[in-house]
Amino acid sequence: MKKRKIELAVISDVHLGTYGCHADELIAYLNSIQPKKLVLNGDIIDIWQFKKRFFPASHLKVLKKVIGMASKGTEVYYITGNHDEMLRKFSDTSMGNFKISNKLVLNLDGKKAWIFHGDVFDVSIQNAKWLAKLGGYGYDMLILINSVVNWCLLKMGREKYSLSKRIKNSVKSAVKYINNFENVAAELAIENDYDYVICGHIHQPKKERFENKNGSTLYLNSGDWVENLTALEYSFKRWRIYHYNHDKLSPFFVDEDLKEMDMNDLIASITDKEVDAEDVPHFPEGVEEKPSTEKDHETL
Template sequence: MSAETESKPLKLKRKVEVAVISDVHLGTYGCHAKELLTYLSSIDPKKLVLNGDIVDIWQFSKRYFPKSHLKVIKKLIDMAADGVEVIYITGNHDEMLRKFSGTSIGNISIVDKTVLELDGKKAWIFHGDVFDVSIQNAKWLAKLGGYGYDMLIVLNGIINWCLEKSGRERYSLSKKIKNSVKSALKYINNFEDVVSDLAIENNYDYVICGHIHQPKMLLKENKMGKTMYLNSGDWVENFTALEYQFKRWKIYNYQHDKLSAFFGDEELKDMDIKDLIAAITIIDPKKNKF
């Protein structure tokens, strides 16, 4: 064994059938690109769904697009080159890409929505901004709100730096505001109900969105039937993704699960060791691009 191999031990990557991320907002101060890059480097998905607002074209500036953000883009391209099917679903912050909807380059396709067949069930995936009245009727107001949100995240970062230095827990200003404003909570609940009702009406087993930066997995029912509502959250505050493996969906949380080789799930304790071994891939560091 060479000295290089000894200094760089083989890494384990989790096999995932489908991974979904959204609301990364590359090109903004709030984006946590380094954490996302770590996450992407830890998984080996068959399909990777980028569910909107990956690059924030609304707030794009030549003055701010750091190397870590460029590395995320390069990582996504490398994953596609290595055989991962990458599905880029357009959102409102990257709506300029909608003119290219239906375009495919290698393993990367750009669409406005998609439907995946997963073990006999249908997953309906779209960003969700089409159900946002503020965007449809007053886009300028939504863009202004986006700038305000970005500044709030910058301020929150300064506050959290001070809190961490003093040994105290991190604090989310935007979450506090959202959770304390009744209209914000009502908007989120209405959003979930509308997309879920539409999914039930169209016989989808899963409906998967982003947009509202609220990671969630919830069974929704009405008189016509039921569906599983899922939201992938974001990489500005929540650092979350959706993962489908072993015929089930899970919300991955970077802050809680980044060191987990497998899902922290009681049911997996009784799984056959062969199935667990099949759930990981050994990566040779000499071939690994990151």
């Protein structure tokens, strides 16, 4: 099957290195498209939770896939988020088609798109980072429990259920936070004459036009690859939210050249170094890997 050619794809909140990450599904999606530009809008690698030493081969394949896309001509922009904030020291670094920045402004058919992760609006991260990190661990554990619940539901012939979505939708403070986040992002975009404002961070895919007395802007959120499995796509002057669960991507599930690669081969292909077996990340006891199923940028 031919790959879909699109102008721009935006993904965020992949959280590589956590139990909730759907790396195989993301590889399937990336295999199905041929974008001119790919924006990784923060929290791609979850550096906050690296101490668990959980980084299966499928997560490494995502990194290899992105690097491969850059080497074949796709412009890849890595925008830093809160879970990968350690990469902010490399902001404005450029390696061929791969660029790291804290925010990005793109000209899309004569309209300005303002792209950033969104954690700058999160008071808990700005003033109580330890609390935000604790919440991150709790969220990852909730996703792990949810995967067991969903396994049982599927065995009983019932549909999957999202515990975290249920909690967020039922807690008034969470709903209020999400609404405030979207309103602030939109108002700042209007104030600065941006036609589009594109965020991640809150794991809520959305496309909505915001207006006030000063003008209007199109607010877009790419969602995540933990629960929603969504991305943003721009082509023919139009935006759309892509939902993996609504698509059929089995022909693209795995690159042929990745099928037979083991962990050592994958690390070597990315770092150009030989790796000793004892240095390869392993799973905690009792945990198994999921089966494979132009531009201006400045510091925010």
